[in-house]
Amino acid sequence: MNPIIQELQTEAKSRLASIRSPQDLESFRIAYLGKKGKLRDLMEQLKNVPDDQRRDFGRQVNEFKQFLEESIKSLKIETSSSAASKDSFDETLPGILPATGRIHPINQMIQEICRIFERLGFETVDGPEIETEFHNFTALNIPLDHPSRDSFDTFYTSEGELLRSQTSTVQIRVMQDRKPPLRIIAPGRVYRPDAVDASHSFMFHQIEGLMVDDRVTFSDLKGVLQLFLRELFGKDAKVRFRPHFFPFTEPSVEVDIKWGKGWLEVLGAGTVDPNVFEAVGYDPKKVQGFAFGLGVERMVMLRHKIQDIRLFYENDLRFLEQF
Ligand code: DAH
Numbered sequence: 199m200n201p202i203i204q205e206l207q208t209e210a211k212s213r214l215a216s217i218r219s220p221q222d223l224e225s226f227r228i229a230y231l232g233k234k235g236k237l238r239d240l241m242e243q244l245k246n247v248p249d250d251q252r253r254d255f256g257r258q259v260n261e262f263k264q265f266l267e268e269s270i271k272s273l274k275i276e277t278s279s280s281a282a283s284k285d286s287f288d289e290t291l292p293g294i295l296p297a298t299g300r301i302h303p304i305n306q307m308i309q310e311i312c313r314i315f316e317r318l319g320f321e322t323v324d325g326p327e328i329e330t331e332f333h334n335f336t337a338l339n340i341p342l343d344h345p346s347r348d349s350f351d352t353f354y355t356s357e358g359e360l361l362r363s364q365t366s367t368v369q370i371r372v373m374q375d376r377k378p379p380l381r382i383i384a385p386g387r388v389y390r391p392d393a394v395d396a397s398h399s400f401m402f403h404q405i406e407g408l409m410v411d412d413r414v415t416f417s418d419l420k421g422v423l424q425l426f427l428r429e430l431f432g433k434d435a436k437v438r439f440r441p442h443f444f445p446f447t448e449p450s451v452e453v454d455i456k457w458g459k460g461w462l463e464v465l466g467a468g469t470v471d472p473n474v475f476e477a478v479g480y481d482p483k484k485v486q487g488f489a490f491g492l493g494v495e496r497m498v499m500l501r502h503k504i505q506d507i508r509l510f511y512e513n514d515l516r517f518l519e520q521f
Contacts (some may be wrong), residue, residue: 202243203258206236207265214269220277223270227254230266235393302404303521304510308385311405314429315383318422320407323382325368327389328359333367337477338446361389365406366446369489371477372408378485379411383496385462396506403494408470410487416449416469419488423453423467430497431455442466446474448477448488465492
């Protein structure tokens with residue numbers, strides 16, 4: 199190899215070895231391949247080389263040029279990737295937390311309500327969503343001609359069963375299975391063929407409660423429900439009991455809480471009708487009880503001032519992440 203080229207190449211190699219940054223690399227490039235660079239100087243010398251050696255010299259200059267270009271190219275990749283990771287990695291920053299799920303606002307409310315009743319000795323129980331007419335209507339003293347039995351108000355299966363339209367079904371199932379005393383609370387889904395709008399859905403959630411013993415009076419009902427509503431809405435919540443009718447309780451009430459200037463209905467309740475006890479094989483002369491039912495969506499909507507029930511079912515994270 200020509201001694202001048204040889205020397206330049208040795209020098210270039212040692213300079214390449216000390217390159218640490220894109221800036222180093224760029225000044226190296228300018229020094230060798232730039233307009234006034236060392237390669238250019240070599241080219242200039244071509245005309246001073248004797249004729250018989252010129253071809254060989256030219257070839258060696260070209261090889262040197264290729265060597266420089268390839269070295270720069272490979273170093274470019276290395277320096278840029280190590281510079282990027284050096285700049286963007288700050289080991290003092292907190293780590294990236296994996297996204298975690300959370301409990302749906304409906305289930306949060308169910309849990310909160312069940313915890314309150316569990317502290318009063320109620321047991322949380324479950325029941326099927328596909329039910330019989332007996333459990334959803336007949337045993338609950340709902341007459342055959344009652345409008346809620348109509349297929350406009352209840353979903354029936356082709357096998358003659360139905361999707362429960364109320365969690366009161368669980369009262370019946372528990373009483374059929376067990377002997378009093380009983381204190382149960384039953385959260386779950388219910389279904390009604392309602393057209394969906396801001397306040398209606400074909401599926402929603404209810405919580406049913408039932409207490410049965412040899413002596414359970416209407417004042418027990420009032421005491422338990424008042425205590426419950428004050429736990430849920432604050433100790434200053436004003437509660438009102440208003441006469442109403444339900445087929446499965448006698449007497450029946452609707453329970454309101456004071457809301458701004460007016461009253462809002464939050465619960466249905468009453469003393470268990472003797473016909474219900476008879477339907478499950480209890481002796482109405484020996485047991486007494488009270489029952490109540492509430493809509494869970496309504497409670498969450500009241501508490502958080504939510505205007506549209508459909509938000510609960512759309513799985514839009516912008517909504518769900520607020521709870
Ligand atoms: N099942 C009733 C409904 O869906 C709610 C209800 C009212 C349940 C009074 C009860 C009760 O247990 O005593 O509207």
